[in-house]
Amino acid sequence: MKLKSSLVWLRRDLRAFDHVALHQALQHSERVYCVFIYDSTILSVLPRIDRRVDFIHASIAEVDAELRQLGGYLITRHADPLQAIPQLAAELGVDAVFCNHDYEPQAIARDEAVQLALQADGRQFYSYKDQVIFEKSEVLSQTGGVFSVFTPYKNAWLKKLAADPTVLAPYHIEPHAARLAPPPATATPLPTLAELGFEPSNLASLQIPTGMSGAASLFEQFLPRIAQYKDARDFPAVKGPSYLSLHFRFGTLSVRHVVRTIVDLMERGAGGEGAAIWLAELIWREFYAMILYHHPYVVGGSFKPAYDAIEWEQGAQAEELFAAWCAGRTGYPLVDAAMAQLNQTGYMHNRLRMVTACFLIKDLGIDWRWGEAYFALHLNDFDLASNNGGWQWASSSGCDAQPYFRIFNPITQSEKFDASGKFIRRYLPQLKSLSDKEIHAPWLVPRMLRPDYPEPIVMHDEARKRTLERYAVVKKTD
Missing domain, CATH: 1.10.579.10 (DNA Cyclobutane Dipyrimidine Photolyase, subunit A, domain 3)
Known part of the structure; x- marks a missing residue:
């Protein structure tokens, strides 16, 4: 695959490192643009003060700053991506749009609609695994069935990882960064919260770390106390958790880097029982993503x-x-x-x-x-x-x-x-x-x-x- 130009669409992957879609686009394209869509269909139903919008807004600013250091920049739109992505792809004249998988039913339907619109215009759509280590049907029972009980799923997950640790390999951006499209003189600044229709929340006063740097800082703070996680995690007045769930949700850190770090700790005999217990919590996250993918009826209905x-x-x-x-x-x-x-x-x-x-x-x-x-x-x-x-x-x-x-x-x-x-x-x-x-x-x-x-x-x-x-x-x- 050799493309003249492409567009990387960021969604639940708000970072500019170890990013599968960005890596693949840079490898296969002469020129790469990046975009984030403030999805109006989602934002329009939220209260005008929302900490998540604040978090995204701050994280997007950091992504843009990082891309600019690498020679590129981030395009932003406040629109319905169903129309905005095909329209932007046409404006830029790209050959393809790259993104990372989302496993929620509405997101899957959205991506299918965007793909059809792009193909109708003669453009390609490529999507990759990024927010989990194993997805969809990659971890199955010995009879080829989908797990519905966590422990056997976890055991199969760990066995699969041991058999192929290359799944944790990072996707480097810097070696191909020269292919990032430079910011034009007419590039518009990132939108303010007010321009998006929102007011500042108490996110800053709560001192919740945002963006790639916030995720890295929290992970670094957590590692020295991970050995105590097994016992400390159940006590709300104790600093036991990693506090990284928000960053996993918006992809401001790489799950491959996180799991690679924890596995390395365990292989060196460090991290105690806490490291294994915390890794199991990350596997629960993938278990539920797998369940939702295979059983979308759970949105609104009982699994049983x-x-x-x-x-x-x-x-x-x-x-x-x-x-x-x-x-x-x-x-x-x-x-x-x-x-x-x-x-x-x-x-x-x-x-x-x-x-x-x-x-x-x-x-x-x-x-x-x-x-x-x-x-x-x-x-x-x-x-x-x-x-x-x-x-x-x-x-x-x-x-x-x-x-x-x-x-x-x-x-x-x-x-x-x-x-x-x-x-x-x-x-x-x-x-x-x-x-x-x-x-x-x-x-x-x-x-x-x-x-x-x-x-x-x-x-x-x-x-x-x-x-x-x-x-x-x-x-x-x-």
């Missing part, structure tokens, strides 16, 4: 269809319970502190995602799809595959989900994972005067000690009984 027969709470009372959960006013401190963290920062600790999801579904009897949609709107790192997989895990309707009868007790979860109440006090300062024991069940102390904190909206033991009855319809299928 029998679970769609469950009768969830409905009507005004359900709406009130859901509103209290969203606002962090359930009367259960760990749940409420977690929701406050989400609402104020766009981040929620992974342990708390499980606790809050289980509480909504199995204490309040609310359809998991309500919670999934709320997280989709508020999580900085929202990823359809992982968010859907996580919520279906909590509701017991997903692949390899927790059994329906395993119901987190929000009090014991609080006592176990925030024993001193440090996390709770950070987000619920109205409870700071309570003792370490009292803070997990404040309704047991006199009202005067917690004047601005609500009573529990349900009692857990009673809710648990109702949940077991609710799930009786699917008991034989679990």
